Amino acid sequence: MSDYFQIIKGKISDLKVIDTSLAVFGSGALNGLPTIGHAVMGDNLAAASQVATSNRYEDESDFLNSVQYFTCKIGNLEVRGVFCRAFFRNGDQVEVVVEPCDEDGYFAYALRRPIDHRLWLYPWAMKGSKANSRAALKSVGLLILPIYLCILVATIAVSNDLGFFIFGFCISTLMCTLFFFIGYFGYKKLLGGGSKEADKIFATLGYPDPKTVDMEKEFLEVFMNKPESDPDFYVDTTTEEYRQEVPDGVKWVTFYCEAPPIPDYITVIDTELDDNLDDNGI
Known part of the structure; x- marks a missing residue:
């Protein structure tokens, strides 16, 4: 091909x-x-x-x-x-x-x-594959990061001891990481999971770095x-x-x-x- x-x-x-x-x-x-x-x-x-x-x-x-x-x-x-x-x-x-x-x-x-x-x-x-990934990363990151920071602040505020803080930190990090990847791949698909076609289109039209x-x-x-x-x-x-x-x-x-x-x-x-x-x- x-x-x-x-x-x-x-x-x-x-x-x-x-x-x-x-x-x-x-x-x-x-x-x-x-x-x-x-x-x-x-x-x-x-x-x-x-x-x-x-x-x-x-x-x-x-x-x-x-x-x-x-x-x-x-x-x-x-x-x-x-x-x-x-x-x-x-x-x-x-x-x-x-x-x-x-x-x-x-x-x-x-x-x-x-x-x-x-x-x-x-x-x-509309976007090459790299541009599509960057757009998804930026959009989901801007959504998840504030939520993650708010959870950390709340965890610190209610923590009675170091053990409780470590537990809360691990759980919040794990959950936010999971939601980040779900959101990233889902939003990437919405933005243009078919961007391999875009790469090929822009390469044909002569763009020097079609993926971007x-x-x-x-x-x-x-x-x-x-x-x-x-x-x-x-x-x-x-x-x-x-x-x-x-x-x-x-x-x-x-x-x-x-x-x-x-x-x-x-x-x-x-x-x-x-x-x-x-x-x-x-």
Whole structure:
């Protein structure tokens, strides 16, 4: 299995989007293989019906908030995938991170639109694996540490002798350590247990240290804190795409900063190059 995906460049056409409640992504992995299998094979009605009649994953469905399955063409290549909100449009010039399907076409793991620096990502793939672990460690640590310190202070306050203090210290340390690991692995899974896909996506896009990439942090630190009037703002905020109304419930869609160059060893299919026109039947 390759450590990298491929990239297809070109314009979107024949875009079809199906609203679903596809709660089949166990921590970013394709656990609902029958449903996804129907979708990837193009049996859209069977996929939609199967999802609509399933209530096993009600909580996950609420969390996903109507994931959308889409199919489109880039040049003459069939591309399909699942994002939270597929609000890109026909005619958009895009770069799609893909993996060839077993039968035909490609499955999309990320799609970026250079004109407005918008980036759609595979569910739970906003952070690389190291960034995901650090976020979970920080969040759970900030929750457990104050509780642990409060328990220690209370133990000291009520301790009558050294033996009682040692007993209380050991019990509180053991319990807080246990809750820390439960919270850490649980929250890590919630933040992005599927971040191995993120590692592969960011490696394909040319990020020098893909495991540490954190698109949420990049968006908050740069785009939220940088005024649009700043002459160095590197997105043209007057474009129709940037001003496009964003649908409700968007997850795993962000803006990226300056894109790193795509490495030479990545397979890039540019559907608008002369060399590819005949191959694509255009």
